[in-house]
Amino acid sequence: MKRILSAAEIILIIVVAVIPLFPNLPYRLNSYLSWEGAYRIMQGQIPFKDFGMPVGYMYWVIPSIFFKLFGAQMITLIKAQLFINLLAGFAFRSILRNLQVAQVIRFAGILVFCLSYSLPNYWPWYNHTVIVYELIALAFLISFLTGKPSKWQYLSLFLSGVFVFFSFFTKQDGGALAFLLCLALLAYDAIIEKRWAPITVFVGAVVATGLLMILPLLPYGFGYWFNHGQPPHSSRVSITDILTEFLISSQWLKFYLALIAIILLASVKNLQVFLQNKRQMLFTLLTLGIIAEAAIFQVTSYLPVDNNIFYHSFAIVYILSGLVALLPINIDTWKSAIVFTAAILLWWSQSYWKYIERFALPSSPETYTTNTHGGYTYADVVNRNTYMIELDTTAIPLHQWRTPALRSFHKVLLPGPTVDGIERLMNLDLVKNNKNLKVLNMSELTPLAAEIPFTLETGKDYPLWFHKGVGMFDKETNMFVDRVNNKYYDLVIFEYVPYSNNFYPFKVREALQENYSRIDTFPVPRNPSSHAWVEIYVQEK
Numbered sequence: 001m002k003r004i005l006s007a008a009e010i011i012l013i014i015v016v017a018v019i020p021l022f023p024n025l026p027y028r029l030n031s032y033l034s035w036e037g038a039y040r041i042m043q044g045q046i047p048f049k050d051f052g053m054p055v056g057y058m059y060w061v062i063p064s065i066f067f068k069l070f071g072a073q074m075i076t077l078i079k080a081q082l083f084i085n086l087l088a089g090f091a092f093r094s095i096l097r098n099l100q101v102a103q104v105i106r107f108a109g110i111l112v113f114c115l116s117y118s119l120p121n122y123w124p125w126y127n128h129t130v131i132v133y134e135l136i137a138l139a140f141l142i143s144f145l146t147g148k149p150s151k152w153q154y155l156s157l158f159l160s161g162v163f164v165f166f167s168f169f170t171k172q173d174g175g176a177l178a179f180l181l182c183l184a185l186l187a188y189d190a191i192i193e194k195r196w197a198p199i200t201v202f203v204g205a206v207v208a209t210g211l212l213m214i215l216p217l218l219p220y221g222f223g224y225w226f227n228h229g230q231p232p233h234s235s236r237v238s239i240t241d242i243l244t245e246f247l248i249s250s251q252w253l254k255f256y257l258a259l260i261a262i263i264l265l266a267s268v269k270n271l272q273v274f275l276q277n278k279r280q281m282l283f284t285l286l287t288l289g290i291i292a293e294a295a296i297f298q299v300t301s302y303l304p305v306d307n308n309i310f311y312h313s314f315a316i317v318y319i320l321s322g323l324v325a326l327l328p329i330n331i332d333t334w335k336s337a338i339v340f341t342a343a344i345l346l347w348w349s350q351s352y353w354k355y356i357e358r359f360a361l362p363s364s365p366e367t368y369t370t371n372t373h374g375g376y377t378y379a380d381v382v383n384r385n386t387y388m389i390e391l392d393t394t395a396i397p398l399h400q401w402r403t404p405a406l407r408s409f410h411k412v413l414l415p416g417p418t419v420d421g422i423e424r425l426m427n428l429d430l431v432k433n434n435k436n437l438k439v440l441n442m443s444e445l446t447p448l449a450a451e452i453p454f455t456l457e458t459g460k461d462y463p464l465w466f467h468k469g470v471g472m473f474d475k476e477t478n479m480f481v482d483r484v485n486n487k488y489y490d491l492v493i494f495e496y497v498p499y500s501n502n503f504y505p506f507k508v509r510e511a512l513q514e515n516y517s518r519i520d521t522f523p524v525p526r527n528p529s530s531h532a533w534v535e536i537y538v539q540e541k
Contacts, residue, residue, distance in 0.1 A: 001334060002103045009110050013089035016114040017082045019355065020122035026401060026413045028123040029526045031077065032444040033465050035408075038063035038080075039072050039449065040456060040464070048220040050458040054471055056169025056213075058133065059126040072450050074412040077124050084132055085118040091135040092313060098142045099283050101317055102324065102331050108340040109317035115348035116312050127297075127307040130167050130174035134181075135310075137163035138286070141182050144198070145189050145282060157198055161205025168206075169213060172226075173300040174293075179206065181289040188285055192278055220460040242299045253295055256315040260287065263322035287318040396523070408447035414525045418534070421522025425536055426451065430491060438488060440480070442466055442504050443495035443534050444525050454491075468502045477505045484511040492516060492537040495524060499531065512537045 040051060041064035047057035066080040092113050096106045121128045140160035147153055164182055168175025186199045214222065246253065264284070268274045275281060294311035301307060320340070324331050345352075401413040404422050414422075422445065425431065431452055439454040449456055461479060465471045483489065492512055495504045512518070516537035524532045 001332070001337070005103050005107045005337065009093055009107055012107075012110060012114055013086060013093065013118075016118050017085040017089065019119065020078055021082065023355075024403060024411050024413050025078065025122065026398065027074075027525050029444075030125060031074065031123050032446040034060075034063060034077050034124045035072075035074060036446040036449070036456075037464055038067050038077070039446070042067040042072060043456075045456075045458060046220075048217045048222050048225065049460055051462050051464045052221065052225045052460055052471075053464040054225050055126060055171050058166045058169040059124070059129045059171070062129075063124055071407075072447070073408050073410050074447060075410050078122055081122055081124045084124060084129060085121065088132040088135055089114060089118055091132070091139040094139040095135070095142050095286075096317060098139075098146045099279060099286075100146075101283075101321060104331050104333075104337045104340055105317055105320045105324065107337065108320065108344055109313050111341060111344050112316050112348065113310075113313035115344070115351040117310050119351045120309075125307075126171050127174070127301045130171040130178075130301075131310050133163050133167035133170055134174060134178035137161075137167060137178060137182060141185060141202075142282065142286070145185060146279060154198075154201055157201050158205045161202045162209045164202075165206050165209040165213070168210075171301065174297060177293045177296060181286070181293060184289060185282060185285055188281060189278075192276065192281075242296055245299050246295045250295060250298070253291055253311065256291060256311070256319065259319050260284075260315070260322070263319065263326070266326055267322060283318060283321075287314045290314045406447070406451050408450050415523055417523045418525045421520060421534060421536075422448075424520055424522075425493075430538060434490065437490045440483070440489045440492045440494075442480075442508065443493045445493060445534065448493065466504050468505055470502075472505070477507055480505075480508045481511045484508060484515055487515055487539055490539065494535045494537060495532065496535050497524075497532040509535075516540060 037053070037057070037060035041047070041057070041060050045051060047053065047060075062084060063077055063080040066076050066083070070076045070079055089110065093106070093110055096109055101109065137160045140156045140163065144153055144156040144160065147156070160182060164175065164179050166175075167178045182202065183199070186202055190196050190199055290311050291314075294308040298308040323329075330336065396415040396417070398413070400416045402416055402419055403409060403411060403413055404419045406422070406426070425448075431437070437452065437454045439449075439452065440457075441448060441454075461476065463472045463476050468477070484492070494509055494512060496509060497503055512535075517540045518535050518537050520536040521533045524534055
């Protein structure tokens, strides 16, 4: 049975990672950032020299390699995420193996991990990649802490430090939490084993990797992008926000903590013996550390929703292991394996049911009303049981989405009116008859850089994305306003989100309205479109 379940774990990780390759997938919010960063690096641009950003560039390394191998398409991002999900799944499996988790519970934990964390994350996003690097670092560290002494053992420790910095250089908050968690595990090891060399090696690996990656960037204003005290930069970390979110919400986190506390109360008969049980203590510290990280991460990195969902896998494995030790359950049987698997499939049915419902089951009849806004007609989905209309009346039903006839959008669905707008843009004489257009693309349609085509602007002051207060500040906003006032661009693609002053600064739009002609407007490439539009501007004749 153990060999079969071990093989099933590998197959499960691979199959779940591969599933998103087959259907046509709807465009995911924020995918534009994944595409442009990978595209720029693929073209040989150097982060912080040719474009600035408030995070490290490790997030774009894997997608840019896949762009080189498979071409700069949106579907290539999904292929890159397939690889990232494989790394995550096998890192998690390695952690459980080295902690000697019972085979049936290990399979159950991997099933939870795949359904809750891998399957929903089929587009790359830095709030996911930062955790994947951390999982790899933890896999190397647990291997070192639980392995037999050998001359190669310290290589795992060194690699753990390298990947912790990779995590930090993907996103600072997740990487810093990964560093602290690894340091806590090493501190426990130092106390129990009475050795301090591992901490020195680990910290040395983190520092050495950091120096190798940061020192070449210092001449290009690296500190500015990393919030090195320049106004109007400000901290986004608030202890009050973290406590409030944890105490008011975070039901699963608090539930798991309560269960773990009860299990420890029932199982720990002798505290000194428990503290000396290295493998069990490492498992306990790791699980509690992951839960603490999830409580912080949900506030400091809040997009997408539930991006901290990785904690479920660690918590459920720990709780099941504790319950099995306390209860008269024979875990090494097919009966246990079937019951555990069925329970988890029921628990996480929302992750896979949408695929079954879409492709294997007949769709239920829907009722629609129509409304017109901004020259476009939208279908409002009406619940066939309650006859209540969806509150967002700009929602475009998925059956009205289609794939643009552009290579970069292959197998990616966009709202029909958005595709119509892209086609009108591509058919403009200005676009068809000019090879050296100067274009400002301040929208989510970043793949148009490969379709129009136009040369992306570069410079250490040029932001990779236009999130005010995060990736773009007053200096950058004024730079674009000056260029628009001087009619530097032949074509401007601007995304107007009237309810948000944090993206695509209004100052730039005001300058466009004064100096350019708006010739087209169409919905943004996501659902619901939420009263946001892509506007096309050209120079006045």
